[in-house]
Amino acid sequence: MSLLEVSNVTAFYGPSQALFGVDLTIEEGEVVALMGRNGMGKTTTIATICRMLTTKDGNITFAGQSLDNLPSHKVARLGIGLVPEGRRCFAGLTVEENLIAAARPGYWTFETVGEFFPRLKERRDQSAGSLSGGEQQMLAIGRALMTNPTLLILDEATEGLAPVVRQEIWSAIARLKEQSGLAILVVDKSLKELSSIADRAVILEKGQSVWQGAMTDLTSELTDKYLGV
Known part of the structure; x- marks a missing residue:
């Protein structure tokens, strides 16, 4: 199957x-x-x-x-983790808040996502709306991964x-x-x-x-x- x-x-x-x-x-x-x-x-x-x-x-x-x-x-x-068209990050929340919003237990945590995308860890306290387009896309992928x-x-x-x-x-x-x-x-x-x-x-x-x-x-x-x- x-x-x-x-x-x-x-x-x-x-x-x-x-x-x-x-x-x-x-x-x-x-x-x-x-x-x-x-x-x-x-x-x-x-x-x-x-x-x-x-x-x-x-x-x-x-x-x-x-x-x-x-x-x-x-x-x-x-x-099923979705990275939607247009990214759709929560602009007013920080990088870390975006990542933990939908987190579920498993391998992918803030730390492992931060190792995969070091820029997200560096910008953990920065608002998502202030990130570049590429960083927002990394954030959208990281957020989906944290649903494990x-x-x-x-x-x-x-x-x-x-x-x-x-x-x-x-x-x-x-x-x-x-x-x-x-x-x-x-x-x-x-x-x-x-x-x-x-x-x-x-x-x-x-x-x-x-x-x-x-x-x-x-x-x-x-x-x-x-x-x-």
Whole structure:
């Protein structure tokens, strides 16, 4: 049984259908890239997994448990940590307060997150709103890690960052893959960087899963068809 199983999921925003049949699986310790052009349903799929958007049809299970009728806070407690698009740090709280706000017992503590991201430890008493964009992204990742998840979801974690900062974030994701054993679902536009860390890819088009496979099987024809501008 896979750690996460999303099977034929459909979802609506009010009367408007956004997902028309999404399928994906993630195994323990696996990194999966969720790909597709803008507006094809990637963030909506994440919202359904985290139960911030309810599904109409299909099923979602995590570690063998159905998520279909659970509220989002209970899904998080099962072991799904989300790094949302736009970071969404609490600007008026300090770095340390942001990190401990959702902390759960486990390996990831303020100290271990501070070792992983030394700048967060250096800025522990600084307000999150005064951090640079890259530091806020580190804080968002650190906050998710402190929930001690078994699945980490990263939604556009490098968007809007300077190239050198993007490389820092990609390096951190690679270290998580190598050192933590976490399963990771990552959404990003950088095919080069995704190819270097992801084991498999799932491509969405118009709210449907249209291709799944190993990153090594993702041909230029497929990327032109489903990912090209």
